[in-house]
Amino acid sequence: MAAEDSKAPRSRVQLVIGIIRRGDEILLVRESLGAGGEILWSLPGGGVEDGELMHEALRRELHEETGLLVGDPVRTAFLMHIDSERHPSALAAAFEIDEWSGNLTPQDDDIEQAAFFPLPEALELLGELDSATQREPIVGYLTGAVAPGTTWLYRNRGTEETLVARW
Template identity: 65%
Template sequence: MVTGVVRRGGEILLVRVRLGAGGESLWSLPGGGVEDGELIHEALRRQLREETGLLVGEPGRTAFLVHVDSPSRPSARAAAFEGGTWSGEPAPGDDIARAAFFVLSEALDPLGRPGGTAQRELIAAYLSGEAAPGAMWVFGDDGTDETLIAHW
């Protein structure tokens, strides 16, 4: 899985997508799966185009990495990158309810709200500068709860 951190001045691009356990729509960074044979930077550009309508160039620095072990997806990995150069205006894709830029302080609230998953909290930590670029988090997930196992 790949995720993009797209910035416009002091704003961050978020998408509203069905992510909740009950199918509710939640705000998240744009991104998605990597297809077989696809390079990770190609997947990032494709996912951002599909979800937001933006045309993104080569990704910038690694934002953060996540590794989750769960019964349904053993050893799932996600890589988040700063979006680098981009053009266009946000236009939500098929599975996206809304795509919009938010001032950072407004974006952190829905991403790090109480009751959010541990992974959503790490996104808020990165965006707020509490976590250094390139940090890695390892989670265990027993199907009911995510537990942070390691962070470096």
């Protein structure tokens, strides 16, 4: 019986990420993302709650983190499947959003600021993310180095992040 208990399934983490553009600018949020708790810039997004579909979670998370009201996604930017010790088999999906309204007024206490940046400056800020899992898919997509809809598979153990496959 003890062996069966140790194989009990753990809850799976599902994340959604939004890409909002204003002309040649990209919306970023500033929050504690660094390995040592550093405040860094990244794309807005967060967890899918039980009973939510991805597009519902995306609208909720983007409203909480930016204050904006957003429409449904128009395309999948990229997918990530991450196996880590803390979150086995986590899935993250990033989506482009074309329709949005409102003012940048973050309502999430974890978000220090939300702002639009010209793409070159946004890429520089995103390049400061110390996790390859957080950085590579975002920068690859925004620079056009990888095709929209690319799937990234990572296995993370301790501080080692390994890109297992990408297609």
